[in-house]
Amino acid sequence: MKIGFLGLGGMGAGMAANLIRGGHQVHLWNRSPAALEPLLALGGLAAADPVAAFDADVVISMLADDTATRAVLLDSGALDSARPGLIHLSMATLSVALIGELAERHRQRDLAFIAAPVFGRTDVAEAGKLNILAAGPAEAIAEVQPLLDLMGQKTWPLGDEPLSAAAVKIAGNFMIASAIEAMGEASALAKGFGVEPAQLLEIMGSTLFNAPVYRNYGALIAEQRYEPAAFRLVLGLKDVGLALAAGQSRHVPLPFASVLRDNLLEAVAQGDGERDWAALAQVAMRRSGQA
Amino acid sequence: MKIGFLGLGGMGAGMAANLIRGGHQVHLWNRSPAALEPLLALGGLAAADPVAAFDADVVISMLADDTATRAVLLDSGALDSARPGLIHLSMATLSVALIGELAERHRQRDLAFIAAPVFGRTDVAEAGKLNILAAGPAEAIAEVQPLLDLMGQKTWPLGDEPLSAAAVKIAGNFMIASAIEAMGEASALAKGFGVEPAQLLEIMGSTLFNAPVYRNYGALIAEQRYEPAAFRLVLGLKDVGLALAAGQSRHVPLPFASVLRDNLLEAVAQGDGERDWAALAQVAMRRSGQA
């Protein structure tokens, strides 16, 4: 099976490496070619451009956002060059609008389109332990399952409508952002009574909230360790925007997401945009005069 | 050690039972005496009134709220009747204002006051597996530690200022309410794209949010199983009010808590006040026309 892989940022590089290590022939493309080097060393092959990468049985795209995806897949002519029968696995976090548009374009051209966004940061991608949400034609998913198994610890099937996977990914990221904000506000409240956030967050993270999101982000907040950023706050703002836009398209008000948008925006205005999005917790501290 | 125990609702009854089973002489008082019966059968003793219950070495109060606590401990004259040296364990979820006032009153009368609110519902109380937050004089806490060990799986020490335990308890409940709201909004968003909340919540609750709060409330939301109520929504509204009041006293804005207040109020207006507070998730469904 000949694989094209577009988008070799922190996430994509780890995922592609696991495919190469799994014995696959992977044709790599990235806007900045420097990212290819370590993967070529592993046995990957360079594709000259997006069109070349689409000369494959399976194409995986893991581009930064809607704009990059649109530029690389559509404006470049890559998708239009694809031969019927090709399976395209879109693994980035994209807007429901773009996923809907992509699904339609693939349908028209008789290509199989699978939305397969993932949960997990770069270290998880490198370890091949992502949680993968997959929605698209059942046979196509079955065919790429060996690839998904190389990249993830588990694939969560979400039916044949790609939008379903996109919606769950967006809803999940919204839940993470909400957890960070809740920890931030709770920490500011506790601190108002002389309790260190570390104490509060350790208690909650050891009991009722004994889950990765609370333990990991709780530690960052407790230590105010916002650099280096594992996930930049401006990207969190983008993702909350995806939730708001998805909600708007279906008339679903999301008051927590609205608070998150405003608070992330404030964090950016206050200079925290390039720090880890756990820095959202600083907003509550600053507002209460405790930062 | 002679123990007085005031307040034998669902939580108090389970806690008192564990003390009695642990071999302690427990003098019980409850506004409605019927609640005493099963405990008397276990070997508990009836106290004629709050003053009688305060004729003890250690008094534990687990009354419904500020109003009940004020009536039973203060207006009844019980606290004023206490002999110097008595240790009072206040285990209910009370306002920081009342905890502050109680701490001051105990100080004036040379009584040891420990705020020791708990996490866990009635089944956890019965099993003696509560998580107990304890703040107050260190020697007093050491003295009652055997009692705390009978009621809880773990005691989390929070220093000698009772307000600290009250603040953490209130902050923790706010975090639970926030988790419910986030699940509710995320579910409404997913459903807008044809994904059943059960699917979304199972994926999230098995991975990043693999913690009791998300698994337990997630199941209730997924099944819309809001009756019988393990914790009534009106009590949740009361607890969010405690967070807002605590925040206000220290000038800590809590925008998530404000959203929670408004949404819980809407739930009450729509008839869900006596259902489990997981029914908060219905607000997002109704608003988006999906309930």
Place this chain on the structure above:
Amino acid sequence: MKIGFLGLGGMGAGMAANLIRGGHQVHLWNRSPAALEPLLALGGLAAADPVAAFDADVVISMLADDTATRAVLLDSGALDSARPGLIHLSMATLSVALIGELAERHRQRDLAFIAAPVFGRTDVAEAGKLNILAAGPAEAIAEVQPLLDLMGQKTWPLGDEPLSAAAVKIAGNFMIASAIEAMGEASALAKGFGVEPAQLLEIMGSTLFNAPVYRNYGALIAEQRYEPAAFRLVLGLKDVGLALAAGQSRHVPLPFASVLRDNLLEAVAQGDGERDWAALAQVAMRRSGQA
């Protein structure tokens, strides 16, 4: 007609002066007696205590808040000393809970209770140009109408249920606070594009929003003239709290009021509590890094 007047702050002093100038015998009481001096010079009479002030045909109370009203009218025994037939005009901005309780107490003692809160600041009170909301027994209102006419430019009748006047006053203050916040956010938005708030607010205040609230507060915001305070921000926070509490008692969510509460609290935390409540507009400026 013998009049008792309790509460001679900025508002009360102006109102009492107009009654005295109107030829009435006014028995004055204030917590701090210094406030009486200018009024005695006008011909007012000093009452020794609240009970003495209640030895009258009509009593007007204009105390700072619930706490002061409760202390002066109830705890002092003044209300209990009133003779049947007395008419009590409560003109302060009080909680619906206290107005309800006062109405009930008056009913039990056969006293006429009129809630008559006012719109207008101290200069308007001095000029006798207040807008007065009046709700209570119709005959009692008719009897005190000459007094209301001395204090206000217009009396707005709101039926015989005192709560109605209290609710309208609270709703009106909430509308003012909302107007300030809207101007503050709009100003921050305009400034983000290089437009001075003064320009925006002059255009809006000269056209669609050509009303006292927008012109007056608009000017304060445009000039960032927050001192001296005509109405202190902490009192605005109190009034928004009255709206939230009133809403809660009737299960009416008020999301704008929730935003106002959080933002006013932030303003207090940032040191603006004693400035004019137009300083609420600074919150939006600070958050966006433009203050």
Place this chain on the structure above:
Amino acid sequence: MKIGFLGLGGMGAGMAANLIRGGHQVHLWNRSPAALEPLLALGGLAAADPVAAFDADVVISMLADDTATRAVLLDSGALDSARPGLIHLSMATLSVALIGELAERHRQRDLAFIAAPVFGRTDVAEAGKLNILAAGPAEAIAEVQPLLDLMGQKTWPLGDEPLSAAAVKIAGNFMIASAIEAMGEASALAKGFGVEPAQLLEIMGSTLFNAPVYRNYGALIAEQRYEPAAFRLVLGLKDVGLALAAGQSRHVPLPFASVLRDNLLEAVAQGDGERDWAALAQVAMRRSGQA
């Protein structure tokens, strides 16, 4: 002076009519040609397409939104066909992003670009009484001032940067939406205490809020007269979206706008999208179970 006019909806038709009546030669274009008929009867001339309308000294565009503006001005090639020196008056309410892009494109082609959005509904447009915000090159504005005077009662100059006028227009619409929401919440609160919204809104609209926005929308809310729509709620949702997007581009959080977005979305989900945007007030009524 040869004038091209694109976009003859309710607003554009009234504005173009006033130009024709003022003796100008106006070349008209509209997507649906039926809208031209009454204007041709007044002496207007038909332009075959957008390019033909741009064969003029001054072009006025009053198209529905960003999408229509982009299609008609850019995709059609009309702007690219314009001869140097042409003055383009963009009078629609557009996003700051599109205004910025248009300004840049005009600069590149040596065309004068004036953003001149207006306040006023269709009846005001017909009467030539609009309030016009104008920002762009001073000489160009001076040149078209006679045209602006035919369409509006007053032109508010906002300097030479087109974005300034766009920002003020967007901020102003946000203020109107906020006023509607505040009246809606205040009405729900009053009604909870048995006070008819009509009473509350008449009192406030006659005193502190004696301005067109409050009197006009107050009457609609008081009478629940949401049809026919003078301005459809879905357009209000669009305009609040413009405010949020403008704020986001400058890192200005707008919590009131966030509440408005969520509530307008709920109104759409509940079936009020095609009613007048005063129907936003129904959201508060419904939530509190009073609709």
